[in-house]
Structures are given as C-alpha cells and as structure tokens.
Amino acid sequence: MVDNALQPVSGVAVNWSWSASGMQNASTTDTNGVFKIPLNITADHELGNFTMTFEFPGSPLLKGSRVVQDFWVVSRTHINLVHAECAEVNVCESGDLWEFTAQVTDDNRTPSIKDIGAALDGAGENGGKVQVIFEGIDFDNVYHRQVVAELNPNAGIIHYERVLNPQLLIDDPASFLPDGFGPVNIILRFEENLPHEGCPVLEDYQLSLQGAWDPCIAIPSNDHFRRVLSHNVDGFSLIGRTSLLVDEQIVYTSEIDQNTGEVIEKPMVITGQLRDELDHILLNRQIRVFYEMQGSSQGPVSCVPGTTNFEGNFSIVCPLSGVLAGQA
Structure with missing residues (x-):
C-alpha cells in the first residue's frame, strides 16, 4: 500500500474478504508497504470467478481506500x-x-x-x-x-x-x-x-x-x-500413385572408331518420364535403374542414379562393359 506520493505505508491493517467462502481477516503492511494474504485454494475448491476485497479504513493522516480484485479458479x-x-x-x-x-x-x-x-x-x-x-x-x-x-x-x-x-x-x-x-x-x-x-x-x-x-x-x-x-x-x-513411363529403345553396345578401327563400348541410356495419379509431372525425384541380361550369370547391374528434370523426364546411364548382344 502506498500514499498519494507513492511512498509505502507501513504498520497499518488492511481488511480483506474472500467471496468464495466468506472468509474475512486483516493483514498488516511491512516496512515496504507490502501485506500478504494466507489464501489456500484446495483441490476440491469450486471452479469459477470469485472476488477478493481489500479495504483500508483510513487514519487521522490517510484517507481510506477499497479495491475489489477478480480471481478465477480454473481447471x-x-x-x-x-x-x-x-x-x-x-x-x-x-x-x-x-x-x-x-x-x-x-x-x-x-x-x-x-x-x-x-x-x-x-x-x-x-x-x-x-x-x-x-x-x-x-x-x-x-x-x-x-x-x-x-x-x-x-x-x-x-x-x-x-x-x-x-x-x-x-x-x-x-x-x-x-x-x-x-x-x-x-x-x-x-x-x-x-x-x-x-x-x-x-x-x-x-x-x-x-x-x-x-x-x-x-x-x-x-x-x-x-x-x-x-x-x-x-x-x-x-501419398500418390505414380506412373513410370519408360521409352523402349534398341541399344548398340559398341561401335567402330572410323579413324583407329578400335571398338568403342557404348553405355545404355534409359529415358522416360515420371507422373503422379493426377497426371502431373514429378520433378526432382530420384530414379534408380537395375538391369540383368537374360541368360547371364552376372546378376543385376546397378546404373548411375539420376533425377527427373523440370518436365518430369529422366535419363539414366547404364554401363555395358563386357556385355554381348542379347535381351535385358
């Protein structure tokens, strides 16, 4: 509590009452004008909005004052x-x-x-x-x-x-x-x-x-x-269902260098496009390709991974070193 000069008022009694229970008492201000209320909200206290009223009745040197403060007891x-x-x-x-x-x-x-x-x-x-x-x-x-x-x-x-x-x-x-x-x-x-x-x-x-x-x-x-x-x-x-459209093509595994007469091995390039179930192109999606030559004991061969471009197209390079003619 302070006076009109904002100086603490010490040693005076402040009356207070709690609307939830009707409890009334008084607390005395300390040297800093502070007073404390021993209010205990128990576990079975009723929920809702309650008020606490504070009143200073006044003295020969100080006018009285009264404040009502709202409190919510919540869940x-x-x-x-x-x-x-x-x-x-x-x-x-x-x-x-x-x-x-x-x-x-x-x-x-x-x-x-x-x-x-x-x-x-x-x-x-x-x-x-x-x-x-x-x-x-x-x-x-x-x-x-x-x-x-x-x-x-x-x-x-x-x-x-x-x-x-x-x-x-x-x-x-x-x-x-x-x-x-x-x-x-x-x-x-x-x-x-x-x-x-x-x-x-x-x-x-x-x-x-x-x-x-x-x-x-x-x-x-x-x-x-x-x-x-x-x-x-x-x-x-x-998640959406996807459609992987792969272009069919004939791959020549090698060709002859016209200048040197040497055999030049060529990779297999797999091309196609990736779309979703709404027929929208899917860009920047990773594509992996594996191939296996029929009748070969080599097993599946992994190609160099690639990603779809802004049109949903992809181009994957697969090495064909040592591969003879045949079907993959």
Whole structure:
C-alpha cells in the first residue's frame, strides 16, 4: 500500500474478504508497504470467478481506500486421444478416410497430471471449443495450415473424419496441401473457456506464419489442452500413385572408331518420364535403374542414379562393359 506520493505505508491493517467462502481477516503492511494474504485454494475448491476485497479504513493522516480484485479458479483442460488412423495406418491414399476420436475433460483436480476428469459438454460454461488444424508440408518444405473444423464436445467426446481427395486439395486456395500430397500434422487446440484453461484466440494471419506461429505454446503445460498429432505417429501422409513411363529403345553396345578401327563400348541410356495419379509431372525425384541380361550369370547391374528434370523426364546411364548382344 502506498500514499498519494507513492511512498509505502507501513504498520497499518488492511481488511480483506474472500467471496468464495466468506472468509474475512486483516493483514498488516511491512516496512515496504507490502501485506500478504494466507489464501489456500484446495483441490476440491469450486471452479469459477470469485472476488477478493481489500479495504483500508483510513487514519487521522490517510484517507481510506477499497479495491475489489477478480480471481478465477480454473481447471487445466485435458485432451486425451482415443484413436487416429487411416485404415489402421498413418499412410493414406486418394479416397481413404482419415478420422480421429478424442476425449475432452477437466483436470480431475490434479492439474500437473495428465489424467481424465469430468467430461466437458457443449459450448457453454461446462464445455468449450476444440479447433482442428491440419498442418501440411508442401514439396518445398513450406508449412500450410487450415482450420478444418471447430468441435464442441458431446459428453466429453469429439470426433472428426475426412475423405482425402488430392485434386480438391489442389483446387482449394486455402489448402493445407497445395501440392495434393504430402505429410500432415494435426493440431487439436482447446480455446480458453473459463473456468476451463486453454489457448488464446488464434488470429487468421497466424496460421500462415512459419516457425513459432501459435501463442499457445508459451503457456506452461499447454500440452494438456493443445495436442499435436505428428504425421509419422498419429497424423498421416497422403501419398500418390505414380506412373513410370519408360521409352523402349534398341541399344548398340559398341561401335567402330572410323579413324583407329578400335571398338568403342557404348553405355545404355534409359529415358522416360515420371507422373503422379493426377497426371502431373514429378520433378526432382530420384530414379534408380537395375538391369540383368537374360541368360547371364552376372546378376543385376546397378546404373548411375539420376533425377527427373523440370518436365518430369529422366535419363539414366547404364554401363555395358563386357556385355554381348542379347535381351535385358
């Protein structure tokens, strides 16, 4: 407590009362004008908004003052994943259904332990909203996020399912997978609904930020009410079927140098193109080729690896040293 000159007022009694229980008492300021309140919030304390009133009745030299301070007694909301899968795996193809089910509960009066408490229900005071955010990674390792659903728990349960369609993802200007395919992380994010602790409101622009985009990660123990389903664990990767179009050609294993008359061995060059199931060319993809001459005891021979160019075409060089005429 300070006076109007901002100097500490020491040795005076400050009356206080706690609205939750009606408790009343007085505390005395120390030499720095500081007073302390022995308030104990027990594990079975009622949740909600309460007030504490502080009052200095005044003295011959100081006028009295009164302050009312709001306090929230909150529960640390808990999201418990029941299951998340795409045909019992985390690798999906076009037309597959990906789904998840989770429980949304209070903290069971044990805020530091991730255990299941009382179920939250609806959108009101005893419920809340869980945002389902898909975070896809494109072919250039850029993150794209989209809020695909906002769910209110029903008797503590939330459920979401989606049929995966690469062409629709490409056509969607706000898509989480603009290339149609790729890994997808899922963020389940409970938005604060006091007395149930959660994440602050997420602004639209924050979804497009790279790096630390969600202010919720700065809240201690946010992993109780903000769950990340990684693409290689509980999330999924949407993969496409590919078509490898290889050109047929006749290969001459050698020719004669017109000047020296020596035999010049020539390599086999395999050419072709790589496309996905939507008939889009796939560039910068590694191509490996092995060949084996029929009737040969040499076994498979590895060619020099190559990658597709900007048109999806590839050209792989295969050495043919010591190979006689025949079929591979």
